[in-house]
Amino acid sequence: MKFLLFIILNSLVLSNLWAAPAKDLDKQWAAFSQTSTLSVSHDKWQAILDRYLTTTPDEQTFFSYSKVTSEDHKLLKSYVSDLTTIAPEQLTRIQQKAYWINLYNAKTVDLILDNYPTKSITKLGQGFFSFGPWDDKVLTINDKKITLNDIEHRILRPIYNDARIHYAVNCASYSCPNLAAHAYTAENTEQLLDKGAEQYINHPRGVLVTDEGLKLSTIYSWYQVDFGGNEQDLIKHLSLYAKPKLKEALSMVTGKIEYVYNWDLNEIK
Template identity: 55%
Template sequence: MMTKGFLSLCIILMSSFYSAASIAKPLSYWDKSNLSMVQDVDHSQWQHILNSYLIVGEDSTAMTLFNYQGVTSADKIILKQYLTQLQSINPLQHTKVQQQAYWINLYNALTVQLILDNYPVKSITKLGERFFSFGPWDDDATVVNGKTLSLNDIEHEILRPIWQDPRIHYAVNCASYGCPNLSASAFTASNIEALLTAGAYAYINHPRGVTVKGNDLEVSSIYKWYSEDFGDNEKALIEHLQRYAKPELKQALQLFQQSPGDIDYEYDWRLNKAE
């Protein structure tokens, strides 16, 4: 049984992790691009993995699940080949939009690879090489341009600060029920804008993203961990949610603005596996 002291320590470590992540500065090395690059990165191998193992609901807001157990040895090799291909590319030779798709796909493919390497596992938070680590996000995950990067490096020192788009949070997937969906389509320069918006729409209109309970709101802890990305105050957050909310939810959010109650934050770290 977890003692109160140990639980408190975990909470402190988690708070430190998310606080540090929220104030990350862009790495100037990565904030460069080649405007003349026409050819996009080939993400067809990642699309093959998504087509084969991602379980997508009929509704556009349904949660997507991943069939980790069903991944064949041949497809594990394909995923490794895809990651090797991405590591061999210099993303700085691509346009900014090509880079954004590159980093999102790399993050998501690395996360799936990480789960496959450790499967079966109940939660990604059970992984991690560091003492008292809450998950694997600070572990070395890949090498790009000779630089070793963790998942946190990709998200908090490249994607978030360089693009400064809150929809990034709906694109990168942490292999958990509480996380926004793993996209059924690989991100590319031509579809990234539509996919970022679709991800926001799907998450906000699903109960794990936003739930109205009387005069109170229950929302994902993502909106607390990264509050500065969503305006850093309740009014800005509600406006962000309304931007992508279906009519019924949008009306409920308007009523909450008029007569605000409490906002509770929840997150489900169970693995997003298909049963």
């Protein structure tokens, strides 16, 4: 009986872990500067991307975790440390957008390297029922310990209300939108967000029209509220970034929508 109860509880916990967190603003991170003379350097992160990120002909990016030297891992940790010593409220809103995206992505790569080799980021995390590291307190900013989920769901999503955020933050998985080849800055953020949306939507792991209907990344199910709230609005969003052939196919889609996701590491082997 105890074993059966354990199995039931385990199943319930795992199903909850798969549910996407709600968008819920943490007001302590809402402050920003109207103008800022503070310069944030993302050069260290760009150096890591230049050395270890590969873009395939079909515009999917992969990271060579196995090739990262100990010196470059230290450089990455130094970059993360640099960002955590900055008080975000001293930055403008657009500076903050780039700051949080880069910090999320750099820390994710750092966590993978700390635990490498691993088949999937879902194998990381503290606690018996952990499904990934997203709820672990892995960063300290303004003397406050925060999680990757805090950055995505309690800062980026509620502050910016921009569905393209989902094409920017990278979960180190095959089915995830690309880890961008360029560090986000106040100057290039809007361009990179559009590029991330276009690359993902026009790749089969994001959107695939089949004879049976439409196969989409589960991101569009988890966060449907951010893409309009219903499947009709979701199709409109996809069509905004779809290339002509895909856009035409989307306009004629009938049948069910199937959602799939591959959590294997986004790794060049």
